[in-house]
Amino acid sequence: MRRVGIASSGLTKFTKNEIPLESLMVSSIKPIFDNARNLTQKDIDVVLTSTNANEKYLANIVSELSGISPKISHSVESLCNSGTNCIVSAFAYISSGLADVALVVGAERSNSPGLVFGWDKSRGQYKHPIYWSSLFTGAHMRKYGTTMDDLAHVSVKNHHNALDNPYSYFERSYSFEDVMQSKSLTDNIRLLDCSMSCSGAASILLASENIIRKFTEDPVWIKGIGQKSISAGFTKNNDLSSMESTSLASSDAYMMSHSSPSDIDVAELHDAFSICEIMALEDLKLVERGQGSTYVKNLYETNDKKINPRGGLIGTGHPLGATGIAQTIEMYQQLKGTSGKRQVDGAKTALVHNMSAAATSSTVLILQS
Amino acid sequence: MNRFEQELKNNNFICSECLKCKKLVWPPSEYCNKCFGKVIWRPISRNATLLEYSSRNGEYFCIAELEGQIRIMGTIQNVSELQIGENMILEKCDYDGSEKFIFKLKKD
Numbered sequence: 324m325r326r327v328g329i330a331s332s333g334l335t336k337f338t339k340n341e342i343p344l345e346s347l348m349v350s351s352i353k354p355i356f357d358n359a360r361n362l363t364q365k366d367i368d369v370v371l372t373s374t375n376a377n378e379k380y381l382a383n384i385v386s387e388l389s390g391i392s393p394k395i396s397h398s399v400e401s402l403c404n405s406g407t408n409c410i411v412s413a414f415a416y417i418s419s420g421l422a423d424v425a426l427v428v429g430a431e432r433s434n435s436p437g438l439v440f441g442w443d444k445s446r447g448q449y450k451h452p453i454y455w456s457s458l459f460t461g462a463h464m465r466k467y468g469t470t471m472d473d474l475a476h477v478s479v480k481n482h483h484n485a486l487d488n489p490y491s492y493f494e495r496s497y498s499f500e501d502v503m504q505s506k507s508l509t510d511n512i513r514l515l516d517c518s519m520s521c522s523g524a525a526s527i528l529l530a531s532e533n534i535i536r537k538f539t540e541d542p543v544w545i546k547g548i549g550q551k552s553i554s555a556g557f558t559k560n561n562d563l564s565s566m567e568s569t570s571l572a573s574s575d576a577y578m579m580s581h582s583s584p585s586d587i588d589v590a591e592l593h594d595a596f597s598i599c600e601i602m603a604l605e606d607l608k609l610v611e612r613g614q615g616s617t618y619v620k621n622l623y624e625t626n627d628k629k630i631n632p633r634g635g636l637i638g639t640g641h642p643l644g645a646t647g648i649a650q651t652i653e654m655y656q657q658l659k660g661t662s663g664k665r666q667v668d669g670a671k672t673a674l675v676h677n678m679s680a681a682a683t684s685s686t687v688l689i690l691q692s
Numbered sequence: 693m694n695r696f697e698q699e700l701k702n703n704n705f706i707c708s709e710c711l712k713c714k715k716l717v718w719p720p721s722e723y724c725n726k727c728f729g730k731v732i733w734r735p736i737s738r739n740a741t742l743l744e745y746s747s748r749n750g751e752y753f754c755i756a757e758l759e760g761q762i763r764i765m766g767t768i769q770n771v772s773e774l775q776i777g778e779n780m781i782l783e784k785c786d787y788d789g790s791e792k793f794i795f796k797l798k799k800d
Binding site: 341444445446447448449450453457458460461462465508511512556557559563 | 776790
């Protein structure tokens with residue numbers, strides 16, 4: 324199996340603007356060429372697109388608009404972790420030898436059809452994501468004593484981190500009191516505990532070890548991948564105080580990369596709701612079970628950017644098909660040392676956690692410089 | 693409207709059960725998801741156990757388990773206090789483009 328690295332990246336600003344999907348995608352592809360040396364359209368063997376939009380033949384449309392005639396082109400859809408699923412597919416094409424260079428492009432508009440998952444009969448009339456997140460929150464509070472204050476620390480921290488992210492949808496900070504007093508959606512979910520659907524695009528260029536140094540002097544390597552689906556329906560997650568798919572995916576990713584949780588210097592976690600960051604810290608084994616809230620409070624009080632330095636989904640916004648790729652770009656930049664004010668000093672190993680549909684599936688990537 | 697949805701609309705909660713291995717296949721499907729055996733429809737017991745709950749605008753919603761296998765989200769009516777593990781009854785099912793399950797606490 325050949326090594327696969329990241330050679331370049333591109334982002335658009337996350338907004339509420341209703342821009343055509345292919346325009347968003349092309350806007351994030353342009354910086355890929357600006358940021359990679361010697362890259363031409365002819366170098367690209369694979370174009371994969373990630374979105375929840377019901378668009379036909381999108382990878383081919385984007386290829387044509389970018390002047391690329393790839394060997395392989397198609398879309399990947401898996402609700403909120405479409406982006407990292409797309410990266411995993413591109414990795415497989417390259418590591419197997421079927422291709423050398425892959426362009427992965429994700430985009431979404433704020434009115435995405437992926438926001439509500441209608442198939443899941445077991446959710447009854449409660450199909451909006453606030454309901455599963457409220458049940459997760461209740462279960463975690465019951466088992467570990469998590470409080471509304473603990474949830475607020477996640478939101479305040481991630482909104483604060485997003486202030487240093489020029490691509491973020493949110494451009495203001497929120498105080499602890501702002502979060503505590505924001506509109507109650509359920510008895511344990513407030514408006515500022517939620518990530519915001521928005522429009523945006525993210526692109527990343529992957530290449531084999533054989534050719535990657537043609538495009539960059541300092542590639543970042545994808546060393547570990549774990550991906551696990553428990554089910555499609557929410558109610559198959561046995562213990563509502565943890566995310567089984569995340570735990571299983573992370574074990575595979577640590578094993579593949581020959582690393583352990585103590586090696587992780589910086590991470591982007593899928594904080595679709597405040598409780599998700601706390602649970603992910605525990606399921607990824609970055610902290611002991613029940614210690615997620617204390618850990619986040621410490622990050623908040625010490626302005627430590629180790630977790631979600633770009634602002635996570637809560638601070639940055641959540642354009643579904645772009646999110647996993649944008650998370651991966653942040654970790655790529657952290658390992659290159661180009662994250663500016665968001666930089667975690669000396670980061671050598673990074674983790675991306677991206678999940679879908681109430682954590683019924685999760686993807687974990689481990690990157691190293 | 694398919695058979696499952698029509699039955700819900702008539703306040704009947706049915707599910708597919710495998711003729712070969714007797715597994716309840718939830719959500720309903722054409723084949724058993726354990727052995728790919730043929731399935732038949734059968735009514736599900738209305739007895740339920742409360743697994744987790746929360747509320748929105750004063751209305752309780754929950755996950756409940758039926759027959760020790762089927763988990764569904766629904767509304768709990770006419771309650772002020774709840775305890776995990778409490779026995780409930782599936783009082784009403786309906787379908788209006790979305791599945792609806794309404795529980796009430798079981799009185800001993």
